[in-house]
Amino acid sequence: MSTERDRRTIETETLYDLLYRRRDVRGEFTGAPVPDAVLHRVLAAAHAAPSVGLSQPWDFVVVTDLATRRAFAAHVQRERAVFTESLDAARAARFAPIRIDGVLASSLSLVVTYDPARGAPAVLGRHAIADTGLYSVCLAVQNLWLAATAEGLGVGWVSFYREPFVRDLLAIPAGIRPVAWLCLGPVTALRELPDLERHGWARRRPLADVLHRERWQARPETEAETQAEAETQTQP
């Protein structure tokens, strides 16, 4: 009994340390190579995720080719400009120093896709909610993220892109949807604060704010107030 108890304590402590240490990395990649065995363990961890109807509807494209990554990085910069134009002057100034990707600085990219045809037509658990297949792919991404963190690697999820661009770039068939472009590789360190908090873009909220008992409970404060508060209190 005591051994079981100890094992569980080590498990929870190790897992929680990982969960809280994990970061969405942009600026800290070293570019050093990822050993094949490590990459394989990280991908196998993703592949061990739960999936609706055991459909495992994901695919992984490992991209190291520099020309491909350069083309994607240029696309990301164009989308950065699109987003900047949607911001008012104050938000645009706050956004300016924030890095949104580490595509060229990281060792490699992993593109994770969703194939709705896998296991179809009768995917158990998907008849009432079409998006459950997409949800499964995201569970795999989080497995991958935690495995990489445990292996001493950083992961950065880039989402400043248009799906058709990625589909064309990687010759992904029409029915298959790109879900995540992840940058992966060794890092100098994982930062203690998320970049967006460090730059005063957003602030994490307490768990109590998102917790409800038995049914939905309306909250007094609004989003706008929370954001305004963050902008007042946080140094850029």
Place this chain on the structure above:
Amino acid sequence: MSTERDRRTIETETLYDLLYRRRDVRGEFTGAPVPDAVLHRVLAAAHAAPSVGLSQPWDFVVVTDLATRRAFAAHVQRERAVFTESLDAARAARFAPIRIDGVLASSLSLVVTYDPARGAPAVLGRHAIADTGLYSVCLAVQNLWLAATAEGLGVGWVSFYREPFVRDLLAIPAGIRPVAWLCLGPVTALRELPDLERHGWARRRPLADVLHRERWQARPETEAETQAEAETQTQP
């Protein structure tokens, strides 16, 4: 250096053990209570997930009320009948013994929702892909799942439901989307095989089948063939 190396080894071993041991539980719940401190740690783990633009767009509704859970369980059974009607005779027979939820057998339910208004209008990283907010919610679910597993609890994701039903049942506002209904609680054990594999519904595929280098590579076999093969080789 040696200490750092050892720590990492313990981390990876502990995490991989958890990732592979985790199951989607239906039949093994004991119904024993979940201590408040444990539930809090599990929810905090979910809340520590990465999110697009640091928007943390999730909410958690803890449901213990038996009347609520009974109403949901009845709805799930009606959706089971809907799915059964979509199957041919052979698949329906295979589906018949498979449990699809542990709503009443588990200790409690956790409903995870998505609020697209959180952090809006300018959610950093969402202007080009609206679904990234939904993706964030799923990352939180996988954190929760792994934390619960480390704490010795089982989790079962139920997806035989219509979203409007859950919204009405829990008084969830119109703009907010239910993403996951999770059953949680102590279990007698976690099974070695996923239920759907044990019952011959589906078989997990090797990682090599979903791995691509540099660009998408077409696979020779089709889904239908893989499924037919699984049905031939697996005992029901």
